[in-house]
Amino acid sequence: MSESRGIETPVAEKDSSGTKVLISLAAAVIVLFGLSRISSIVGPVFLAIVLTICVYPLKQRLVLRGVPAAVATVSTILAVYAMIGALVASLWVSAVQLTQLLPQFAPQITELRGDLMVFLHDTLGIGNDQVRALVESVDLRVLLDTAYSLLGSVMNVGSGTVFLLLLVMFMSIDATYFPTILAVVKEKRAPVVEALGNFAKLSRSFMVMTTIFGAIVAVLNLILLLALGVPGAGLWALLAFVCGFIPFIGFWISLVPAAIMALLAGGLPSFIAVVAFYGVINSLIQSIIQPKFVSGSVNLNMTLTFLSVIFWSALLGPLGALMAVPLSLFARAILIDSHPQSAWLRPFIGDVTESKAMLAAQRAAAKTAKVAKGEKARKSGQESPGV
Structure with missing residues (x-):
């Protein structure tokens, strides 16, 4: 009876371990799926955390130089706001510029499509249907639609930017207590x-x-x-x-x-x-x-x-x-x-x-062995004439 129990116990432990792995994987899938569903919140929140971490040393230096904590906090918030504002403004201007650039190159895009069709068909031997399907993706209207979609996304980024700015402000204020909390x-x-x-x-x-x-x-x-x-x-x-x-x-x-x-x-x-x-x-x-x-x-x-x-x-x-x-x-x-x-x-x-240290030690040992082998061969060569 005791022998049967001794045999069954490892199997039960193995089953329990496998069950835990499966449960952990299932939980991970559920968590990741949940994160993907709220990616519009998770992304800005993590970006705000990283930005707060990046500017926190600035606040510390200002406080060490005698600047009041409130003024230092406001300074770091304004610094982040300036960076975010400059980036968003640049993206908006760039998106507008892109929508203006593409129509100017309509003749060149049409000519490029023709050259591409000739190259694919005559040089590479690709069939007409495949060539036509591929080249149609270079249609100016498709590019313009993409550009206008990009412009719309940038113009609608306002609500997300406001959310990000608020997060940075709140996190920068709360960062005052981080050292004591930690x-x-x-x-x-x-x-x-x-x-x-x-x-x-x-x-x-x-x-x-x-x-x-x-x-x-x-x-x-x-x-x-x-x-x-x-x-x-x-x-x-x-x-x-x-x-x-x-x-x-x-x-x-x-x-x-x-x-x-x-x-x-x-x-x-x-x-x-x-x-x-x-x-x-x-x-x-x-x-x-x-x-x-x-x-x-x-x-x-x-x-x-x-x-x-x-x-x-x-x-x-x-x-x-x-x-x-x-x-x-x-x-x-x-x-x-x-x-x-x-x-x-x-x-x-x-x-x-540790791997680098081990690899360096192995190379040093190999080099030492090679030098010793060469020295031994040299000495044996010097002794052979005398023999």
Whole structure:
């Protein structure tokens, strides 16, 4: 009887463990579905949190310099309002400019459609029906409808902007008590407080550095587009700045419309110049220099970063793509960093500090062994003539 119980107990434990996994997965699906249904609320709320985190050091510095806390709070709120207002105004002006630009290039778009049909049919051997279906997607009316839809979305963003501004104001006021609240909570939930503090530091670093490098890329692109005489240069530069917050995919989103407009306005030479310059700048700044300041600090590997853009954009829309890295950092803080028993998962998502040290040690050992082997071979070669 005791033997049968001993045999049944592991099976029961295994069944219980599997049930817990299934329940957890089901709960996760329900939560994610709920978030997608209220994405218009979740997105602005998280953006407000990140913006408040980014400007909080400004408030601290003002208070340390003797500025009254109320004045410091109002100053940080106004700073965020200025950034949001400038971005929304730029988007509105750019959308209006886009609707004005497209009709001017109707002849060029028609000519481009004809050249594309000839190339696809004569050079690549694609059938007429397939070519016609593909080229019809380049119809000016489709592009105009898209542009007007974009303009309508930007003009209707007012209510969302007001909601965001109110959130930032309330969070900035409440931030006065954050240090004391965290100090109280830390006595009972130290790992949670440390995880949230780390999330705030990494999110602030990512947003600040991405803003700086995005501005540099946007200015350089603007100079090139103006030099080539590409219409809407400011619009494409703004698009490059915004897309800088979208890892890997953002570059292509900013490149395609600028390159097409360069092709319509200046022909193939302008098109090649834009593609080449964008490629060089992106490779140099956003793929080589920026990761040295950002990727290593946030400890997210490239695969997870790419998948996070896809995941959060599917869940929360465009704002999810822009906030993909901070959202992933927050999810890691809640699900992994706040639970010491889950620390073993960190290397799988990008924390390779120990792996780098181990790899460096292995390379050093291999180099030492190679030197020793060479030294041994040299000595044996010197001794052989005497023998």
